[in-house]
Structure formats: structure tokens, C-alpha cells
Amino acid sequence: MLNVGVMVSGGGTNLQAVIDAIESGAITNAKIRAVISNNPGAYALERAKKHGIEAVCVSPKSFKSREEFHGALLEKVDSYELDLIVLAGFLVTIPGEMIRKYQNQIINIHPSLIPSFCGVGYYGLKVHEAALRRGVKLTGATVHFVDEGVDSGPIILQKAVEVLPGDTPEVLQRRVMEEAEWKILPKAIDMIANGELEPEFRKENIE
Numbered sequence: 147m148l149n150v151g152v153m154v155s156g157g158g159t160n161l162q163a164v165i166d167a168i169e170s171g172a173i174t175n176a177k178i179r180a181v182i183s184n185n186p187g188a189y190a191l192e193r194a195k196k197h198g199i200e201a202v203c204v205s206p207k208s209f210k211s212r213e214e215f216h217g218a219l220l221e222k223v224d225s226y227e228l229d230l231i232v233l234a235g236f237l238v239t240i241p242g243e244m245i246r247k248y249q250n251q252i253i254n255i256h257p258s259l260i261p262s263f264c265g266v267g268y269y270g271l272k273v274h275e276a277a278l279r280r281g282v283k284l285t286g287a288t289v290h291f292v293d294e295g296v297d298s299g300p301i302i303l304q305k306a307v308e309v310l311p312g313d314t315p316e317v318l319q320r321r322v323m324e325e326a327e328w329k330i331l332p333k334a335i336d337m338i339a340n341g342e343l344e345p346e347f348r349k350e351n352i353e
């Protein structure tokens with residue numbers, strides 16, 4: 147049974163998709179041990195509690211320095227003895243120490259087809275604003291492993307979504323979530339939980 151931690155910052159619709167997939171049996175061999183937010187007001191925390199999942203906040207505002215915050219975040223993550231950490235709309239940079247310690251055990255959902263519209267400054271609605279500005283006709287979402295760069299780790303799954311005439315960033319964001327994010331994030335977790343990743347992703351081959 148894969149012990150999963152989900153890290154969130156906001157509404158938590160991706161978290162909800164993962165919870166629903168576990169409850170419906172679309173994800174097997176995995177359970178959510180805890181949901182960790184940097185933001186005390188994140189609705190994602192309420193979603194976790196409603197499903198009896200431990201929900202905690204580690205806020206940078208409670209610490210004197212970034213180093214102290216990073217130390218506390220890592221301590222909290224370590225305390226759950228997680229096999230997989232899922233960044234589901236976690237909008238804070240992950241400490242390098244944590245990335246090294248959990249190499250190939252952290253995955254992220256990004257709302258574009260990487261390598262388009264990703265990297266520093268591309269998060270949330272900004273990604274869709276940039277896609278509309280560029281006039282792309284296809285966008286989508288990507289699940290990837292997290293390495294020490296920004297959105298630069300190995301890609302696990304991607305799904306394309308059409309951009310339609312008249313789309314606003316909000317409308318496009320919603321379509322990308324519904325048609326891509328809420329499908330490929332649960333799918334990637336199920337694949338990891340059941341050892342179904344391609345050989346190049348398997349932990350023993352990377353280490």
C-alpha cells in the first residue's frame with residue numbers, strides 16, 4: 147500500500163479528484179496519509195477533513211526565515227513516512243534538501259503541455275493567460291517527477307485539451323482541469339502504486 151502525502155495551497159480540486167479516485171477504486175494500492183498546506187485558508191484542508199484525512203498547515207509566515215520554514219516542512223513530511231509526495235497545486239518552492247531526499251518520489255501536476263508555458267512564473271491562471279496570449283490551439287496538462295529545476299523533471303503523463311474561440315483564462319483553466327488534470331493525476335498515482343511505470347521511470351533504474 148503506497149503511503150501518499152498531498153501538498154496543496156488552494157482550492158484542492160486535484161486533491162478531490164485523487165480522493166474520489168481512491169474511494170471509487172480507480173486508484174488501488176494507495177492511501178492518503180496526510181494533506182499538507184502552506185496556506186491556513188486553503189479549502190483543500192477542508193476537503194481532506196471531510197474525508198477523514200489528516201490535514202495540517204505549515205505556513206512560512208510562522209517562521210523567522212525561509213530556512214526555518216524549510217526545516218519544519220521537511221520534518222513534517224518525514225513524520226508521515228511517505229512513499230509518494232503529490233504536489234497538487236502546491237505553489238511554494240520545494241526545498242532542495244527535500245527533493246534530494248525524496249528523489250523520484252515527488253510528482254507534480256502542471257496545467258500546460260510541458261515544455262510550453264512552464265518554469266519560473268508560470269503557475270495557476272498565469273499559465274492559461276500566457277497560452278491565450280500566444281494563441282495556441284491546443285494546451286493541456288502534465289504530470290512529472292520533481293527534480294531540482296522548475297517543471298523540468300521526467301514527464302510521466304500528458305493530456306491535450308483544445309483551446310476554443312472566446313476562451314477566458316478562467317474558462318480554459320476549468321476545461322484543462324476537467325479534461326486533463328483530474329484524469330491524469332489520479333492515473334499517474336495508480337500507475338506508481340501498481341508498479342506500472344515504464345522501465346525508465348522505475349526507481350531501481352534511476353538510483
Ligand code: GAR
Pocket residue numbers: 154155156157158159160161190234235236237255256257268269270273323327
Ligand atoms: C491546478 O491547475 C494545478 O495544475 C496548478 O494549480 C492549480 C491548483 O488547483 N499548479 C500549478 O500551476 C503548479 N505550477 P487546485 O487547488 O484546485 O487543485
